[in-house]
Amino acid sequence: MSAWNRTGPVVVEVDGSAENLRVVDYASAEALRMGAELVLVAPYSAHGSYSPMMPGYAPKPPAEAADAAVRVAVAHVRHRDGYATELVAVTEEGSRLRVLAAAARKARMLVVGRSCSRGPQRLVHSQANLTLAGRAGCPVVVVPLSWRPSLVDRKVAVGIDGTALSAEALEFAFGVAAGREGELVVVHAGLPAGRRFVEEDPDGSWISRADYVLSETLAPWTSRFPDVRVTRFLSSRPPAAALVHESGDVGLVVVGAHGGRLPIDPVARRSAAAMTCPVAIVPHHLTVAEGMRLEPARTVVGTH
Template sequence: MSEMTTEPVVVVEVDGSAEDLRVVDYAAAEALRAGAELVLVAPYSAHSSFSPMTPGYPPKSPAELADAAVRAAVAHVRHRDGYGVQLAGITEEGSRLRVLAHVARKARMLVIGRSRSRGPQRVVQTQANLTLVVRAGCPVVVVPLSWKPTLLDRKVAVGIDGTALSAEALEFAFGIAASREADLIAVHAGVPAEPAFSDEDPECSWISRADHILSENLAPWTSRFPQVRVTRFLSGRQPAAALVHESGDVGLVVVGAHGGALPIDPVTRRAMAAMTCPVAIVPHRVTKAARAGRRTDVMIGGDS
């Protein structure tokens, strides 16, 4: 079992837009439930072509605009939630990727908005957010700009593939479900392979194997979070399609992702681009022992 080492901090990116305040609302609700500090971050670039004398440019510098965005977000949270949540505001010069990854290191979660863009722009934005997941090293929650609190927030879905990627995703999903007093839907999907033995042998059926995977992965967390009601969902669809379909009936979908230099799983990539609800991408932390073992496997494979 893997334990995530985090600090009681929820970090949210702010950009000063009216739509962005819905993302701030989401982050504030998570901070309130967790008893965590809410840190509002506005990265800005000092290398823009800003000039107060140039027609068409706003009358403020990038640093001033970032500061105004943070102040507006703080005022919005105070007006909506009072002083129930501790707030901090940060404006920092640098790329969005570097600043957010630095501030969110070891945070409970980083909350960002999902662009309304379509086509190639959506692909570019998704790739940038996936890179942020790897760099930040903490769960990243991508929230649609159209998000509003609904009764669906009382349902959380988590994808389980039976690999090490599921460990941190399950820990995060159970923690969120417990804080929301929500039901948890454990999703295991995949196209059933041709059976190696007779169809009459239930132990060799895909359903039996899938149910065994769920039982094995859920056991440590159901005992730790007995108050969370868990529903198992087995699907013969491709994993990404099953999770996207499930996203229409829940308030959050949680998936695991490789951390470090390993490529992002295509299921995670599609989840960030296509889901209709907030999606949490939880990076898997590879231990030193596992990393050393992987290196050994590569060396042995190279010698053969």
């Protein structure tokens, strides 16, 4: 069982846009539910976007714009929640990755908005959030800019694959479901290599093996969170497709992802790009034993 747990603040990215206030709403609701401090962070570049080819356009200096953005966000939270939540506002010059990762290093979660871009560009932004999760070491919750509270928020889905990669994701998902007094849908998807349809497995061996993996993986967590109602979902779809399908009926989808400075995780990247609800990217922290198993491979790669 994972010993990974955090009791720090909820950190949220502030960018000054009207749509971003919905992301702040999501983060403030989570902080209020957890009894956690809410930290509003606005990264900014020292170089503004002013161009002499745009007469009459003279934006505020970046530092002033960031200060104004967090003031608006603080006023918005106070108007909504009063003084029920302890707030901290931070503006800092630097790249989004560096500033947010540093601010969230001891956080229980980092909340960011989902890019409005489409196609390949959205995958690029999803990879950036994957990298952010790896650097910060905490779950990064990506919230669609159209998000609004709804009855399905109490329902959480999590994808597992039977490996250690799922450990932190399961812990986080069970914790969120318990905090929301909701239901948890556990998704195990993807046929073994060489099989295209469930019909090719007439004796049900794949289903039996998958159900066994679910039972073994869930046993420690169901005993630790006995009040969380768990629904198992086996699917022959590719993992990302199965998770995206579930996202239409839940308030949060949780996916495990490889940690590290440059994580490569196609399932998490595609899931984060295509979800219709908020998605939590939970980085996996290598144990000492896992690191030792990987070390020979790294040595071999380094000798070529």
